[in-house]
Amino acid sequence: MYWPRKFEAVDKLHAAGITPADCYFIKDHERLDILIRLCAPFIRPYVRSGELIFIFPYHRAMQPAPLSGYAGVCMTHREKICVIGLSTDTLAGKWGSDYAVSVLLHELCHMRFDDHDQNFIAQYNDLTIRFNQTTGRHIKTQCDISAYRNSFTPYGG
Numbered sequence: 001m002y003w004p005r006k007f008e009a010v011d012k013l014h015a016a017g018i019t020p021a022d023c024y025f026i027k028d029h030e031r032l033d034i035l036i037r038l039c040a041p042f043i044r045p046y047v048r049s050g051e052l053i054f055i056f057p058y059h060r061a062m063q064p065a066p067l068s069g070y071a072g073v074c075m076t077h078r079e080k081i082c083v084i085g086l087s088t089d090t091l092a093g094k095w096g097s098d099y100a101v102s103v104l105l106h107e108l109c110h111m112r113f114d115d116h117d118q119n120f121i122a123q124y125n126d127l128t129i130r131f132n133q134t135t136g137r138h139i140k141t142q143c144d145i146s147a148y149r150n151s152f153t154p155y156g157g
């Protein structure tokens with residue numbers, strides 16, 4: 001199974017007041033599936049190393065503040081073990097299909113760097129360049145932090 005520790009992660013999220021399992025709509029999971037497949041070369045190493053155990057969709061309106069405002073989240077619930085959440089608005093392409101990819105790449109970078117510092121930006125740009133080379137798409141490499149005000153990590157990012 002691709003996410004062997006999914007249920008453990010869901011329990012932790014519930015304990016934190018986050019309800020990923022509120023997404024009953026199959027279309028949200030299908031959209032997440034498509035995005036994960038698209039970004040698989042970049043996600044797979046984190047999964048294989050055991051650092052990333054779960055990616056979930058969430059409805060922003062059903063989350064407690066401040067999570068309700070965010071397009072994506074990356075949370076560490078144990079040392080070096082992370083879960084990533086993507087809002088259903090992001091997955092639905094509310095801000096464009098490129099934005100959904102960039103949010104996922106952004107959250108992957110938060111697995112290494114909490115803050116939006118130079119290390120973070122360098123990794124984001126590196127991932128984005130490799131993504132564009134792999135897929136032929138043209139995601140912007142510039143990491144404009146103001147564009148990510150809606151994306152956060154509750155543990156300092």
Ligand SMILES: [Zn+2]
Nearest residue numbers: 151152153157
């Ligand atoms: Zn961020």
